[in-house]
Amino acid sequence: MGxxxxxxxxxxxxxxxxxxxxxxxxSLFELCGRLAMRHDVTSSRQxxxxxxxxxxxxxxxxxxxxxxTRIHHLHTEPLREIVERWLTARED
Amino acid sequence: MGxxxxxxxxxxxxxxxxxxxxxxxxSLFELCGRLAMRHDVTSSRQxxxxxxxxxxxxxxxxxxxxxxTRIHHLHTEPLREIVERWLTARED
DNA sequence: ATCATATGCAAGTAACTACTTGCATATCAA
DNA sequence: TTGATATGCAAGTAGTTACTTGCATATGAT
Numbered sequence: 602m603g604x605x606x607x608x609x610x611x612x613x614x615x616x617x618x619x620x621x622x623x624x625x626x627x628s629l630f631e632l633c634g635r636l637a638m639r640h641d642v643t644s645s646r647q648x649x650x651x652x653x654x655x656x657x658x659x660x661x662x663x664x665x666x667x668x669x670t671r672i673h674h675l676h677t678e679p680l681r682e683i684v685e686r687w688l689t690a691r692e693d
Numbered sequence: 694m695g696x697x698x699x700x701x702x703x704x705x706x707x708x709x710x711x712x713x714x715x716x717x718x719x720s721l722f723e724l725c726g727r728l729a730m731r732h733d734v735t736s737s738r739q740x741x742x743x744x745x746x747x748x749x750x751x752x753x754x755x756x757x758x759x760x761x762t763r764i765h766h767l768h769t770e771p772l773r774e775i776v777e778r779w780l781t782a783r784e785d
Numbered sequence: 786a787t788c789a790t791a792t793g794c795a796a797g798t799a800a801c802t803a804c805t806t807g808c809a810t811a812t813c814a815a
Numbered sequence: 816t817t818g819a820t821a822t823g824c825a826a827g828t829a830g831t832t833a834c835t836t837g838c839a840t841a842t843g844a845t
Binding site (some may be wrong): 609628630643647650668669670671 | 817820821822824
C-alpha cells in the first residue's frame with residue numbers, strides 16, 4: 602500500500618480529490634475535462650492517469666471499469682490517519 | 694508560506710512531528726538523539742535541520758533561540774486544512 | 786582568552802518525481 | 816468490419832528533493 606502523505610504532496614492530485622469530492626464517479630475523460638476547465642490543469646491525460654494511480658495506491662481513489670470507461674471513486678478514510686496521528690490527544 | 698502537504702510527504706519529517714507531539718520544546722541536539730534512538734533515524738544533524746526548516750515554513754514547527762540552543766515547538770493548526778478540505782461535509 | 790558545545794551555511798550528488806511523446810489496445814456504433 | 820472513442824503502456828527528460836561533507840560562527844564555562 603502506497604503512502605497517503607506522498608499522494609497528497611502534489612497539487613494536481615489534491616485537485617483530483619477536490620473534483621471527486623464534488624462529483625464522485627467521474628470517468629477519466631470527464632475528470633481531465635473538468636480539471637482543465639475549472640482548475641486550469643493543463644497536464645496531459647497520461648499525467649492525470651499517473652496521478653490517479655498514485656491516489657489509488659494510497660487508497661484514496663478506487664477505479665472501476667464500465668465498458669471502455671474508467672469510473673473513479675473517492676475514499677477519504679485514509680485521511681483519518683493524519684487526524685489520529687497528530688490532531689487527537691493521546692493517552693500514553 | 695510553504696506547503697503543508699509537501700512538508701508531510703517525508704517520513705523523517707513525520708517522525709519529527711511525532712517526537713515533538715510526545716515531548717514539545719526539544720532542542721536540535723535532543724531531537725537528533727531521540728530520533729536516532731527511538732526511531733532509527735540515521736540522518737545527519739544537517740539533514741534534520743533541513744527537515745525542520747521545511748516544517749517551519751509550513752507552520753508546523755516554530756523555533757525559538759535560547760542561548761546557543763534552538764528550542765522547537767509543534768503547531769498542529771495547519772493540519773486542520775486537510776480535515777476541512779475533504780473530511781468535512783460542505784454545503785455548496 | 787581558551788576550549789568544548791550547539792548550531793549555521795553552502796556546494797555537490799544521487800535518487801526520485803512529474804511530465805511528455807509515441808504507439809498500442811479495447812469497446813461501441815453503424 | 817470499419818471508424819471513432821476511451822484508455823493503456825513505456826521510454827525519456829527536466830526539475831526537484833534528501834542527503835552528505837566540510838567549514839564557519841556563536842554561546843557558555845573555566
